[in-house]
Amino acid sequence: MGVYLGLILWRTKCLVLCIFMTFMLGCFIALTPITSDVCDCADNQPSDLTERKTEEQTYQTEGDKAKHKLAVLVPFRDRFDELLEFAPHMHKFLKKQNINHQIFVLNQIDSYRFNRAALINVGFREVCPECDYIAMHDVDLLPLNSQLSYGYPESGPFHVASPQLHPRYNYSTFVGGILLIKRHMHDRVRRKRDMTKCFNQIQVTRHRDLETGMNTVSYKLAEVRQMSIDDAPVTVLNVKLHCDKLLTPWCECGSNNPSVQRTATASKLKKSG
Ligand code: UDP
Numbered sequence: 607m608g609v610y611l612g613l614i615l616w617r618t619k620c621l622v623l624c625i626f627m628t629f630m631l632g633c634f635i636a637l638t639p640i641t642s643d644v645c646d647c648a649d650n651q652p653s654d655l656t657e658r659k660t661e662e663q664t665y666q667t668e669g670d671k672a673k674h675k676l677a678v679l680v681p682f683r684d685r686f687d688e689l690l691e692f693a694p695h696m697h698k699f700l701k702k703q704n705i706n707h708q709i710f711v712l713n714q715i716d717s718y719r720f721n722r723a724a725l726i727n728v729g730f731r732e733v734c735p736e737c738d739y740i741a742m743h744d745v746d747l748l749p750l751n752s753q754l755s756y757g758y759p760e761s762g763p764f765h766v767a768s769p770q771l772h773p774r775y776n777y778s779t780f781v782g783g784i785l786l787i788k789r790h791m792h793d794r795v796r797r798k799r800d801m802t803k804c805f806n807q808i809q810v811t812r813h814r815d816l817e818t819g820m821n822t823v824s825y826k827l828a829e830v831r832q833m834s835i836d837d838a839p840v841t842v843l844n845v846k847l848h849c850d851k852l853l854t855p856w857c858e859c860g861s862n863n864p865s866v867q868r869t870a871t872a873s874k875l876k877k878s879g
């Protein structure tokens with residue numbers, strides 16, 4: 607009987623312990639934020655970034671901030687679901703830092719291949735004359751660490767998305783993307799990228815282009831529209847880029863590009879001749 611009672615007591619103890627542990631585990635899970643896909647990159651790379659942040663934070667007082675205005679230039683085509691996340695996030699993030707700002711979506715509506723650099727040039731030329739600094743901003747990069755300052759870069763360009771923090775471009779000469787990454791949304795299937803290099807594109811674009819750019823970008827601004835995504839005001843510029851197919855035939859890779867045909871045939875002839 608005594609043994610029997612002891613066994614019951616022991617089982618009850620185990621049961622209570624199990625219930626207690628399950629309860630504690632439940633509490634732990636409930637209190638842990640769901641951030642498994644979030645990279646608080648600044649925390650992973652404290653030294654470099656913290657140093658630069660400190661610099662950034664000390665040069666700008668609240669009073670200074672009011673004097674400056676930031677134009678956020680977003681090169682864009684067919685990434686609406688990302689924009690729905692980007693605009694409210696950025697607006698909230700910048701508002702928290704008291705950054706006077708406006709978000710511009712540079713929407714490429716022609717049928718040429720996507721041209722990020724040309725769109726940024728168009729944005730720079732077309733928007734916000736009162737803005738005294740810009741952020742070239744990919745739509746799929748979200749700043750996460752609120753310590754990262756988007757303040758006026760008094761001492762020269764500030765590359766927020768330093769190479770160590772970029773999930774794909776971690777070579778020292780990388781400049782792009784700009785921001786800390788909350789999560790990288792590339793999906794090879796859902797979001798195919800146009801990585802084609804047609805005809806002599808590789809040889810030509812490998813060299814630094816000293817001729818074309820801001821002054822030569824040719825386009826038509828088809829429409830400017832104001833919209834808001836949640837409470838984030840966004841200005842959308844519908845841009846039709848022009849393309850000099852003799853100069854940059856790869857703006858259109860397909861067989862419907864007669865100059866590509868000509869160039870390709872010419873280079874083939876040259877090579878074999
Ligand atoms: N982008 C776009 N539509 C495209 C390709 C690119 O809107 O079809 C824009 C978008 O802002 C994107 C940026 O260009 O974040 C850079 O392209 P992507 O993210 O594909 O390249 P990554 O530099 O990350 O390799």
Ligand code: MN
Pocket residue numbers: 744746792
């Ligand atoms: Mn990207």
